[in-house]
Amino acid sequence: MNVPLLDLKAQYRVIKAEVLSAMEAVCDEQGFVLGPRVSAFEESTAQYVGSRYAIGCASGSDALLLSLMAMGVKAGDEVITVPFTFFATAGAISRLGAKPVFVDIQPDTFNIDPKLIEQAITPRTKAIMPVHLFGQCADMAAINAIAKRKKIYVIEDACQAIGAGQQGVRAGVLGDTGCFSFFPTKNLGGFGDGGLIATNDKALADSMSMLRVHGSQVRYLHEAIGINSRLDALQAAVLQIKLKYLDQWTEGRRRNADRYQQLFARTKHTDRVTLPPTVPGNFHVYNQFTVRVPKRDELRTFLKEKGIGTEVYYPLPMHLQQCYRDLGHRKGSFPLSEQAAEEVMSIPIYAELTEAQQAYVVEMIAEFYQRA
Numbered sequence: 114m115n116v117p118l119l120d121l122k123a124q125y126r127v128i129k130a131e132v133l134s135a136m137e138a139v140c141d142e143q144g145f146v147l148g149p150r151v152s153a154f155e156e157s158t159a160q161y162v163g164s165r166y167a168i169g170c171a172s173g174s175d176a177l178l179l180s181l182m183a184m185g186v187k188a189g190d191e192v193i194t195v196p197f198t199f200f201a202t203a204g205a206i207s208r209l210g211a212k213p214v215f216v217d218i219q220p221d222t223f224n225i226d227p228k229l230i231e232q233a234i235t236p237r238t239k240a241i242m243p244v245h246l247f248g249q250c251a252d253m254a255a256i257n258a259i260a261k262r263k264k265i266y267v268i269e270d271a272c273q274a275i276g277a278g279q280q281g282v283r284a285g286v287l288g289d290t291g292c293f294s295f296f297p298t299k300n301l302g303g304f305g306d307g308g309l310i311a312t313n314d315k316a317l318a319d320s321m322s323m324l325r326v327h328g329s330q331v332r333y334l335h336e337a338i339g340i341n342s343r344l345d346a347l348q349a350a351v352l353q354i355k356l357k358y359l360d361q362w363t364e365g366r367r368r369n370a371d372r373y374q375q376l377f378a379r380t381k382h383t384d385r386v387t388l389p390p391t392v393p394g395n396f397h398v399y400n401q402f403t404v405r406v407p408k409r410d411e412l413r414t415f416l417k418e419k420g421i422g423t424e425v426y427y428p429l430p431m432h433l434q435q436c437y438r439d440l441g442h443r444k445g446s447f448p449l450s451e452q453a454a455e456e457v458m459s460i461p462i463y464a465e466l467t468e469a470q471q472a473y474v475v476e477m478i479a480e481f482y483q484r485a
């Protein structure tokens with residue numbers, strides 16, 4: 114049996130006619146950058162997330178960058194985040210000459226440990242950037258309490274978490290800004306790169322709208338040095354259609370996660386597999402279903418031979434990356450992030466996955482441990 118990690122073609126088959134007709138309409142209009150289709154999608158997304166404002170941009174990476182720029186983060190400033198994340202989180206901070214100050218994760222959720230934040234704050238700290246890794250929100254109540262006391266901003270890296278929630282509030286409005294990515298493998302994926310920032314703060318929204326078009330509100334007059342980071346009309350047209358299906362796809366992912374819990378619970382020889390927990394009050398959207406396993410790399414090779422796709426998100430924490438040598442960290446600096454990097458493996462979770470495919474994945478993992 115073949116079980117890819119992600120099957121975007123299965124999703125596309127269902128929406129193909131609708132998407133192609135929307136794309137054709139954009140081609141007929143010949144308006145490709147920003148414009149009414151982008152505004153309409155921004156409005157729909159703001160409504161979906163529950164934010165007052167939504168600003169489309171070129172990628173999730175730029176959503177993070179624009180947030181930091183609007184908050185005035187500059188060279189010499191510090192921003193707190195995790196080492197166990199995709200590079201873009203830390204990269205956005207460094208792009209502005211600011212310093213990513215790393216804080217280790219909680220071993221169960223893989224998200225920032227709020228208990229370690231306060232000791233990392235200095236007079237130069239401008240913001241905390243928690244990541245809702247794999248589709249589950251970080252402990253935002255604890256993070257916001259610290260940020261409020263210290264008068265610093267909170268930027269949610271919600272790139273993997275559109276539709277996720279905490280205590281009934283959706284990711285994107287749990288901090289000062291919420292950053293989303295429409296990279297094709299995210300839960301709401303476009304046909305290329307795309308991103309969006311949600312916020313309830315009018316001043317930040319105005320600033321980000323201006324910064325994404327070279328710092329200009331009135332054409333050819335520039336009040337700030339911005340960047341070129343806009344959402345394309347073609348992407349907006351595709352995303353507008355896909356947004357209608359998002360909740361249905363999320364439910365599929367959540368059903369599959371429940372099924373894995375049941376399948377693993379009743380399959381022998383899988384007790385060394387640690388399954389991802391959902392914290393009470395959290396609504397997990399499972400951009401990834403990530404387990405911890407012993408002998409991970411051997412297991413992945415075995416599963417590959419059996420036709421099962423897996424991936425390691427992420428194999429090397431940020432503090433050990435070559436580009437961050439100058440920060441002076443070493444192996445052992447953030448032990449829980451390092452351990453996660455050595456043990457994690459993501460297995461197929463997309464909505465169209467069948468029960469038979471899931472049973473096969475679990476069976477093959479059991480077969481590996483029975484021998485190993």
Ligand SMILES: *Cc1c(COP(=O)(O)O)cnc(C)c1O
Pocket residue numbers: 172173174175198199201202244270272273293294295296306307308
């Ligand atoms: C995907 C992702 C990003 C960056 O998004 P792009 O749209 O690829 O630039 C940032 N942070 C996290 C956690 C991500 O998963």
